[in-house]
Each structure stands twice: as structure tokens, then as C-alpha cells.
Amino acid sequence: MALRHYTLDFNLSAPADCPTTVHGLQSIFQEQEMTETVHDTEGHGYLATFIGKNGRLVILRVTAHGLLTIDLQCCEGDNIVQVENLLNTLEEKLRSLLHGNIKRVKRLPALTRGAAVDRYWPTADGRLVEYDIDRVVYDEDSAYQNIKIMHSQQFGNILILNGDVNLSESDLPYTQAIMGRGQENYAGKEVLILGGGDGGILAEAVKLKPKMITMVEIDQMVIDGCRTHMRKACGSVLDNLKGECYQVLVEDCVPVLKKYVEEGKTFDYVINDLTAVPISTAPEEDSTWEFLQLILDLSIKVLRPTGKYFTQGNSANLTETLALYEEQLGRLSCPVDFSKEVVCVPSYMELWVFYTVWKK
Amino acid sequence: MALRHYTLDFNLSAPADCPTTVHGLQSIFQEQEMTETVHDTEGHGYLATFIGKNGRLVILRVTAHGLLTIDLQCCEGDNIVQVENLLNTLEEKLRSLLHGNIKRVKRLPALTRGAAVDRYWPTADGRLVEYDIDRVVYDEDSAYQNIKIMHSQQFGNILILNGDVNLSESDLPYTQAIMGRGQENYAGKEVLILGGGDGGILAEAVKLKPKMITMVEIDQMVIDGCRTHMRKACGSVLDNLKGECYQVLVEDCVPVLKKYVEEGKTFDYVINDLTAVPISTAPEEDSTWEFLQLILDLSIKVLRPTGKYFTQGNSANLTETLALYEEQLGRLSCPVDFSKEVVCVPSYMELWVFYTVWKK
The missing domain is CATH 3.40.50.150 (Vaccinia Virus protein VP39)
Incomplete structure (x- = not known):
């Protein structure tokens, strides 16, 4: 069972008014019946974790330098619509709480971690790239190497030797x-x-x-x-x-x-x-x-x-x-x-x- | 100040012996003087957070279905060599603790979150893609749209209109x-x-x-x-x-x-x-x-x-x-x-x- 991992990041023009921001989000977490833990970071910003039903986890960080990050993890079998609604709600609330102080909002496509079909094959120069791979066609270890052939919607089958995209x-x-x-x-x-x-x-x-x-x-x-x-x-x-x-x-x-x-x-x-x-x-x-x-x-x-x-x-x-x-x-x-x-x-x-x- | 976010995931053949695995990692976190919090997931696997110096955060999850995930977040200004060594140590230890039970180990290139130069421009079909962008050349809002021109090491300058890679x-x-x-x-x-x-x-x-x-x-x-x-x-x-x-x-x-x-x-x-x-x-x-x-x-x-x-x-x-x-x-x-x-x-x-x- 894979884990879906969402990220939502706010770059701010000036450091956030942390107590107000955190307080403004609390009703959302309470509605979700999530259990809050505020961690001691020894002066390295605000950091709280929230555990909800079905193993949902939210991490909220607010740095002293004007960055607010949210991580939201859920199990693959969770109700994805509900989870994405929670993230939408957090985003909307933060857009209103931080209004006038936002330089950039970045919400990346969710990472899928531990899935049976691995879609992440970094480039030779070390960049993170997600492929449109939808199934494993062939996966064998020979005497020399691991041989994978995976199906990509746009490219057709892809030969991957020891983790390197070959052709x-x-x-x-x-x-x-x-x-x-x-x-x-x-x-x-x-x-x-x-x-x-x-x-x-x-x-x-x-x-x-x-x-x-x-x-x-x-x-x-x-x-x-x-x-x-x-x-x-x-x-x-x-x-x-x-x-x-x-x-x-x-x-x-x-x-x-x-x-x-x-x-x-x-x-x-x-x-x-x-x-x-x-x-x-x-x-x-x-x-x-x-x-x-x-x-x-x-x-x-x-x-x-x-x-x-x-x-x-x-x-x-x-x-x-x-x-x-x-x-x-x-x-x-x-x-x-x-x-x-x-x-x-x-x-x-x-x-x-x-x-x-x-x-x- | 950006956040670096590392992920390290183990797919297992059979559910992990959770107490043994967790116990086996404890000395590493203790050595790092990290403060552990074990969270109640109401039966959705093991979940612990560890807070260390400089705002370092580790999240350890072990699901009942044979997935073990580690997240490691640190501030951009942190000692990257130290942080990556910590991740190396965790990976080595887990490879030995889970020996014989490992189907796949996946460690993705670290996500950089909230950086001044944004390298993540998802594709039209919604996939996560990191570009080799090293600087912002032009960033203006016109009456019609946001206009960015960013420099890529391999592609030269890239025109990005309202977040879409144009040319x-x-x-x-x-x-x-x-x-x-x-x-x-x-x-x-x-x-x-x-x-x-x-x-x-x-x-x-x-x-x-x-x-x-x-x-x-x-x-x-x-x-x-x-x-x-x-x-x-x-x-x-x-x-x-x-x-x-x-x-x-x-x-x-x-x-x-x-x-x-x-x-x-x-x-x-x-x-x-x-x-x-x-x-x-x-x-x-x-x-x-x-x-x-x-x-x-x-x-x-x-x-x-x-x-x-x-x-x-x-x-x-x-x-x-x-x-x-x-x-x-x-x-x-x-x-x-x-x-x-x-x-x-x-x-x-x-x-x-x-x-x-x-x-x-």
C-alpha cells in the first residue's frame, strides 16, 4: 500500500505572524479531529504535526525567514477527494490569513511513495522526474543487471537497466x-x-x-x-x-x-x-x-x-x-x-x- | 530560506518487525540528539517524529502493509554533508535490519521547497518535473499575465507564462x-x-x-x-x-x-x-x-x-x-x-x- 505525499508551500514577503496564522488553521484541524503536537525546535521556527483518521498526517512549519510549508500524507486507499479537499481548505484559509504577504504559493503534484509501479526515474544529472508509467511489463534480474521494461502512455515501452532509462x-x-x-x-x-x-x-x-x-x-x-x-x-x-x-x-x-x-x-x-x-x-x-x-x-x-x-x-x-x-x-x-x-x-x-x- | 526535503522509502516483501526495526534505529537518533515523539495512529501503523538541531525533522512511518518511509527535512543553510550522512546512516542501518525482506529501496533527489529559484514546473498532464533552472532572468506581471524567463543549463532561457512552459x-x-x-x-x-x-x-x-x-x-x-x-x-x-x-x-x-x-x-x-x-x-x-x-x-x-x-x-x-x-x-x-x-x-x-x- 503506497503513501501519497502532498506539499503546499507559501513564500512570504515578511515573516508570518505565527500565532495568528497557526490559530487561524486550528479550526480546520479540529474539524478533521486531528491530534496536534507542537514540537520544540529550539528556536528554528514553528513546527507542529497533526494526526488524523486513516493514518493521515499533516506537518505545518513556519520558519523565521518567511516560508510556510505544509506536508500532507495519506495512505493510497484513503478517500483522495476528502484529502485533497482538506488541502484545498488549508490553502484557501492560508491565502486569506496571509493576504498581502504572499510572494508565491507552490503546490506540487503529489508524490506517490512505495507504489507497485514506480514512476520516478531521476535524470543522469540528478533531477527528480515523474514518468507517465502505468504498468510494469517485464522485471527480471539477469546474471548481470536488473532489467525492467515499463509502459509509458506517451513513449510506449521503456527499457530501464539498473535504474537507468536506456531506450x-x-x-x-x-x-x-x-x-x-x-x-x-x-x-x-x-x-x-x-x-x-x-x-x-x-x-x-x-x-x-x-x-x-x-x-x-x-x-x-x-x-x-x-x-x-x-x-x-x-x-x-x-x-x-x-x-x-x-x-x-x-x-x-x-x-x-x-x-x-x-x-x-x-x-x-x-x-x-x-x-x-x-x-x-x-x-x-x-x-x-x-x-x-x-x-x-x-x-x-x-x-x-x-x-x-x-x-x-x-x-x-x-x-x-x-x-x-x-x-x-x-x-x-x-x-x-x-x-x-x-x-x-x-x-x-x-x-x-x-x-x-x-x-x- | 528554503527547506530541503529528502525521502527514503523501503518496500518490503512482508510487514516489518516494527519494534525491532524502530529499536534498531534509535541509537542513530540518540547520537543526533533528536527528540522522539511516537504518535498514536489508531492502528494505522507506526509513526514517529524526531526533532534535531538546526530545525532538522525526521518522520518515520512503518505501515502494516510492508512500506517503511522516512522523510528528512532540513533548512537550506544546514550542513548538507551532515544531513546526507544521517540519511546514509539510516539507509545502511535499515538495509541491514530489513535484510532479506527488501523488495525496493527508493531515495529520490531531494525536493527544494520555497527556494528563490523555482525548479519545479509540472507538465500539462500533471507530472512532477524538476528543471535544471539556475536563475531567474526576468519576472514581471503584465496587465495580462505573469511573465517569467528562467535560465536552464541545458535549454538556455525558458519563457514561462502564468506557470506554463511556453518556449x-x-x-x-x-x-x-x-x-x-x-x-x-x-x-x-x-x-x-x-x-x-x-x-x-x-x-x-x-x-x-x-x-x-x-x-x-x-x-x-x-x-x-x-x-x-x-x-x-x-x-x-x-x-x-x-x-x-x-x-x-x-x-x-x-x-x-x-x-x-x-x-x-x-x-x-x-x-x-x-x-x-x-x-x-x-x-x-x-x-x-x-x-x-x-x-x-x-x-x-x-x-x-x-x-x-x-x-x-x-x-x-x-x-x-x-x-x-x-x-x-x-x-x-x-x-x-x-x-x-x-x-x-x-x-x-x-x-x-x-x-x-x-x-x-
């Missing part, structure tokens, strides 16, 4: 960005996809008549979940691990890349679609950065001199992380140049940076 | 969508823009060499604010109210439209960029819908037989509102057909529907 069925702009924004000629080319278990890139790439696409995805369960539930992204391409112009290797990409380097096998395009913190069966390196560096170095080694390496970077707001990545690009065994582009991926709720890297 | 400097997709997605030939055409005070449409339209653009915006202060602070959207087009191929009338569009109808003046393109609930100096109609209907009817009357009427609709999730609008299109004095497209406008945090309407 929705409306995110063709992601796939286009990581394939070179329609500027590349894939016809007759050899393509290597690292990760990409949702099948989005593979599905778009096969349309472009390449010679051969090799996709190396470590997690069979991602492939299985997406084949069934992300068909607007992957179409039928994951129905078979082999097609006329593609093969899917369900393997850790690091040993595969090493083998290719040994064999001297090269590609026209390498598309790194691994998760932000890539997963490996046997990470040999100490830190995430060193591991990223290893994959990057191996990827450039299997790139033809005229080839291009595409990858997603990070949130456009994470400028320090992006700068670190760009530093890394300067430290590869083979010198490279790069360009970047900022792209709006619909389900990300933040702008995202994509990189193109090529050999100097 | 950011990264929202060229909005402007392209409401101009026909690059499919139209504006060269030599006559164009009427209703609203559009941010100048985004006007700036794009003048590039396309139309014969004449007339823009009718009611609010001079929107024009003034955007001319200065939304230049990535409007360029220099608002520096003068008249240009080689355009004129801006700072007027209510309803009487202007009526005059055009009387005079028999017509346009190749009518672009309705009015706010969702349009503003008028003298609304003659009772309801918003009737007022919308009036503008729509007048707009179609000034449209040439081969002309097109473009407008933004609403959030793709507000299917009922969209259906009502489409019903309206069937009730105009002149029969019309329409098409619609769903577009991702970067700063909207929700997909948006745009309409094209033409005379049958």
Missing part, C-alpha cells in the same frame, strides 16, 4: 544519433555493435543494406525481454540471432574485441551502445574509467583507417564527466579526432551528448 | 512543428501569426521570404522580455515592430480578426500560437471552449481556400482534451479537415500534439 519505443532520435544522424552510407559496409541488446540500432542498420553487422551483447535476458516488449524499436530483428546480413553474439565484448585485434579483423563502423558503466564477465581493470579506456582502445584498434566510431556520451549537463571522457580520447594508443552533438532523446528528459571518433 | 531557446522543434515541419513553401505568401510574442515563429518565417507576415500579440511585455532574453529563439526580429516583410501589431487578436473578416482580407497561412487559455481584453464568450471556438472560426474565415491553419494542441497524454478540440473542428461555420502530429519539444518533458487544419 523507449519513441526514441528513434537516440538510434539515429548513435548511427551518425543519417549522414553515413552503410551500404556494403562492415559494422560492429557493442551492446545494443534492445535491438534498436540493429533494426535500423539492417535496413541500410550493410555487408555484415556483428552485434556483441552480453545479456541474453535483455535480448529476450526486448524481442517481446520493445518491438517498435527492434521490429523482428531479434527473432533470430542470425540474419542475411547480421549475427548476434551473446558474449562479453572484451574478449571478442581482443580476438578481432589478434586476427586483424576490422570494421567500417563501430557503434558502442554499452551501458554507461559497461558490464563484463571479467573486468581486468580497476576503475570504471580504466575499463572504458580498454574498450575504447580496442574499438579504435578494430576500426579501419577511414572508419568511424560512434557512441553516446552523457547528459549535456554533466560537463565534468564529458570533459574526462574527452581527455581519455586524447590518451588512446592510436591518435583520434572527435566531434560531438547534443541530441534530444524523447524519454530521457535531458539533452544527451553523442560522439563521433575517427583515426587521425 | 525555450532550444525549442526549434516547436517552431518547426507549428510552421508545418518544413513541408510548406512560404515564399511570396501572406502569413498571420496569432500570439507568438516570443518571436520564435516570426524569426523563422522571415527567413522563408514571405510576401508579408502580420503578427498580433497582445502583450508588449512578453515582446520586451523575449527581445532581450530569448535571442536564440527570436534573433533580432523583435528589435523593430516593422520589417521589410513583417509587421507586429500589439493588439488583442479578436477585434483584428473581425476587422479582417469584414474587409475580406485573407491569408495563405494562419499560425495560432496563443497560450493554451488565450488572453483577450474583452472576452465575449462564457467559457474557454467558446472563446477558443470564436478564434478558430474567425481564423478559418480569414484563410484562403488553399490556405493552412497551424496550431499547437496539447500534451499527447491529454486525450480527452484533444478529442474535445477535434470535436470543435467539426462544428465550425466552414467545414474543415485536419491532420495532427506528435512532436518532442525539448523543454516540455512531454510529447505535444500539433494540428494542421484546412478548408474542405
